[in-house]
Amino acid sequence: MGRLFGTDGVRGVANADLTAELALGLSVAAAHVLAEAGTFEGHRATAVVGRDPRASGEFLEAAVVAGLASSGVDVLLVGVLPTPAVAYLTGVLGADLGVVLSASHNAMPDNGLKFLARGGHKLDDELEDRIEKVYEEHRTGAPWDRPTGSGVGRVRHYNEGFDQYVAHLIGVLPNRLDGLKIVLDEAHGAAARVSPEAFSRAGAEIITIGTDPDGLNINDGCGSTHLGLLKAAVVEHGADFGIAHDGDADRCLAVDHTGEEVDGDQIMAVLALAMRERSALRSDTVVATVMSNLGFKLAMEREGLTLVQTAVGDRYVLEEMKEHGYALGGEQSGHVIILDHATTGDGTLTGLMLAARVADTGRTLKDLASVMVRLPQVLINVPDVDRTRVGTSADLAAAVAEAERELGSTGRVLLRPSGTEPLVRVMVEAADIDQARSVAGRLADAVKSALA
Structure with a gap:
């Protein structure tokens, strides 16, 4: 087995x-x-x-x-x-x-x-x-x-439990959300009641989508893995921004007022600066995984903050945070852990804290998120291969080495087996999107050939 x-x-x-x-x-x-x-x-x-x-x-x-x-x-x-x-x-x-x-x-x-x-x-x-x-x-x-x-x-x-949890979320907010109009996409998932209740109690005007779970429609064309509906709704309603969760609401992604995505790296960057201002960012350090965009690392360095990177998986981020007492960590996918208030990634809490920063500063989310510039990043999922041999295939290692030589210091390559699905993820970053796509495509073909 x-x-x-x-x-x-x-x-x-x-x-x-x-x-x-x-x-x-x-x-x-x-x-x-x-x-x-x-x-x-x-x-x-x-x-x-x-x-x-x-x-x-x-x-x-x-x-x-x-x-x-x-x-x-x-x-x-x-x-x-x-x-x-x-x-x-x-x-x-x-x-x-x-x-x-x-x-x-x-x-x-x-x-x-x-x-x-x-x-x-x-x-x-x-x-x-x-x-x-x-x-x-x-x-x-x-x-x-x-x-x-x-x-x-x-x-x-x-x-x-419902009221206890919502009261907890409201109780840890640094300020209210009065004056904000926010679209919430709950993915027809577990936060369909919790998140709208929390944002409303905190003072925000909300528009909701994905809040009618029927047991069959969870994550179906909505939520953090399908942002199209949220982007359209934010623009249509003239909202300040939108928040999307996944089925169990341990993730949070956002959309700014122009309909542009704000990913987990950008959210962590915004929250890191907010927490530093409140002296809540212990050791001026953020923990993220090796999947985080290189632009996030450069932004943290520019702001005088330290970035510690771990293996992929929020559990490894959490282990690092607990071991060294760090307060903020997460993943590009939107798992964000605010350890003073949660023991795991909490999408509703993350969204509320992001909204609190917008309300407190009076700046748009687009402006706040511009603290980091994302380098072009291409991710290809390669299914139906033997993911257990990613680290042992000589042919695959040679293909990766060739790609790294081509990218030089302006990009990077990461191959990893998925921990939750039967596939291998190929990630390539480069200064130029066309180069990133070309290298990622060749590596995906190499994975198929070497691990078939």
Whole structure:
């Protein structure tokens, strides 16, 4: 069996790759592993379980609850809420475990299973590996040790989570948003109620799209992976800017008043300067991944800030932030972590903080985002190849070396296997967009040839 956990939990086609049996078994395994690790020592364990509105989340939630309760874990069902909301509630309620059923930005047929440790943080690789091992041992061998009678877990709905989370978001804003007109695209996802409520309470006039989830339309032509609707709506309504989230609202991308995209790098640049002014940017440092645009690094250097880069994945950004006490980090894709107020990427919080900066300065988002100039960057996803051989193929290494020689010091190349999908990502930056496209195309062909 290949590794089940990717960079963001277990993910796949619901009821094909991610089945009820798998969700139940992994939940039981997680309960046993955390108990063995001493997480539950001396008290009755509690888990917070939430999901996005995908239809498959209904039966997968039931499987997770069955697995946890049958292992003696009490369950608080918080319903449809964003991933960062479940993380926040896991921490504030003192729960031992959090579980989120979501495939984030993936299309509707997919779903995912994410476990959160006490405090609302993602599990580290070691614990995930242990959960997989225990799951496989019991799937193929010995039966589980199951409690009976009063030892089984109890399940109840926790309906206060929505208001608690929204109140938290409003409570950490440095200033109100009165006078701003903002378009929100909620991707028919988990933040369809939360985000409009939070922006409205903060004083903004809002126009909403993507706020009618039916279980089947999540991320369908809308949200942070499809910005066309948001761009058109911002221009049509004469809005100050627009905010887009993905299915579980751990991402935030923006669109300025002219309809131009403002990506995660630009958002981090804007927030970094705002946080420095408030003396909230510890060590004057921002953490980002190697996928961040070279223009972001140059902008931070010009502003006298330090950029620390990690492997791709917000979990690695978070690990670096926690280890060194940094306050701001994230990814170009819009995962932004503001560690003083969230334990994971929080799209609604990020959007609110971005809006607060616009309101406070009186400057347009376009003007604020101009602190960095994006170098042309081309990203090609190459599907149906053996992504496990990216780092070992001699032919591919030779192709990369040739591309790097051509680009010289004016660009860079990055190849990496996706942590959530069966493909290899080819990224090329160059001073000239035509050169970036040409090099990226040749490298994509090389990937297909070398890894077929």
